[in-house]
Amino acid sequence: MKPAPFTYHRAGSLAEAAEMAATLDNARLLSGGQSLMAMMNLRYVAVDHLIDLNPVAEIAGITIDGGRVTLGAMTRQRTVLEDAALAACCPILREALGFVGHVQTRNRGTVGGSLAHLDPAAELPGMAALLGAEITLTSQNGTRRVAMADYPLGYMTPDINGGEILTSLSFDAWPSGHGWDFREFAQRHGDFAMAGVGSLITLDANGCIDRAAVVLIGIDDGPVRPTDVEAMMIGEAPSDALFRAAGALIAERPMAGDALVTETYRQHLAGVLLRRSLANACVRASEPAHV
Numbered sequence: 185m186k187p188a189p190f191t192y193h194r195a196g197s198l199a200e201a202a203e204m205a206a207t208l209d210n211a212r213l214l215s216g217g218q219s220l221m222a223m224m225n226l227r228y229v230a231v232d233h234l235i236d237l238n239p240v241a242e243i244a245g246i247t248i249d250g251g252r253v254t255l256g257a258m259t260r261q262r263t264v265l266e267d268a269a270l271a272a273c274c275p276i277l278r279e280a281l282g283f284v285g286h287v288q289t290r291n292r293g294t295v296g297g298s299l300a301h302l303d304p305a306a307e308l309p310g311m312a313a314l315l316g317a318e319i320t321l322t323s324q325n326g327t328r329r330v331a332m333a334d335y336p337l338g339y340m341t342p343d344i345n346g347g348e349i350l351t352s353l354s355f356d357a358w359p360s361g362h363g364w365d366f367r368e369f370a371q372r373h374g375d376f377a378m379a380g381v382g383s384l385i386t387l388d389a390n391g392c393i394d395r396a397a398v399v400l401i402g403i404d405d406g407p408v409r410p411t412d413v414e415a416m417m418i419g420e421a422p423s424d425a426l427f428r429a430a431g432a433l434i435a436e437r438p439m440a441g442d443a444l445v446t447e448t449y450r451q452h453l454a455g456v457l458l459r460r461s462l463a464n465a466c467v468r469a470s471e472p473a474h475v
């Protein structure tokens with residue numbers, strides 16, 4: 185299959201890309217191409233202009249400054265998965281990135297492309313929601329920052345205006361010794377998940393949960409942070425009964441069915457994944473600090 189004809193533009197810098205994005209009609213940005221090229225080949229998307237961000241090195245790379253982590257939009261998913269310093273301060277990213285497609289797709293696929301594509305089951309937007317991240321967008325008019333909580337406007341619809349380029353994702357790392365877990369279920373490894381869960385936990389000196397963050401992917405139009413589940417964890421000692429109660433709460437939540445699974449199946453799956461994810465995050469939080 186071949187895409188409809190288009191004109192290819194190689195952006196040499198962010199400023200050049202922003203100028204092209206502001207002036208070219210019916211244009212799209214090309215990052216890893218792992219979603220866009222397939223959509224163009226299938227003719228779900230037909231563009232007149234393709235603006236290639238691959239040469240724009242200034243928006244690639246990982247910075248860890250104190251506790252603040254910044255991932256440049258053109259950072260490859262493989263780089264996020266393999267970066268040792270990032271794995272030390274935010275181990276859940278390595279665990280989650282292992283589920284993003286395949287080695288070949290991660291070699292090309294980028295942080296920015298995944299966030300802009302915003303598939304409901306995508307792991308990177310899920311991690312951004314879990315970590316309370318902030319997204320930076322750049323255009324000829326300047327820079328705009330959007331909290332990840334406000335960024336999904338609907339199904340595969342990010343808060344990105346015409347002419348804007350997603351340039352980075354930033355978040356505060358959790359304290360040393362926090363517990364983490366990411367898990368998901370898909371028909372085959374590398375497929376988009378039917379449901380996935382990420383958990384971050386810290387325990388106080390008595391072994392009770394004093395901070396909890398949870399995200400679910402694949403169950404709604406975008407990543408879901410269940411504040412009711414997070415709230416019920418606080419002050420509690422980790423226990424099977426607590427995790428089962430959390431799983432039961434999630435399983436009551438309305439979810440969409442699709443060609444692969446019914447709503448009931450997805451609710452059950454999400455509940456089981458959540459229970460197991462919380463349990464493992466608490467075990468890891470109780471172990472000697474990993475950083």
Ligand SMILES: Cc1cc2nc3c(=O)[nH]c(=O)nc-3n(C[C@@H](O)[C@H](O)[C@H](O)COP(=O)(O)OP(=O)(O)OC[C@H]3O[C@@H](n4cnc5c(N)ncnc54)[C@H](O)[C@@H]3O)c2cc1C
Binds near residue numbers: 220290303344350
């Ligand atoms: C076989 C296969 C399996 C996959 N499995 C998974 C999976 O399990 N989980 C998962 O999350 N993904 C999966 N993917 C998709 C993932 O590989 C893509 O990397 C990701 O969805 C898009 O990233 P990209 O860099 O390739 O972006 P592209 O495909 O280049 O772009 C995607 C969209 O984002 C826009 N865009 C790109 N960069 C920017 C930017 N900086 N600012 C604004 N807009 C931008 C583009 O215009 C386009 O609309 C899979 C892909 C394949 C082919």
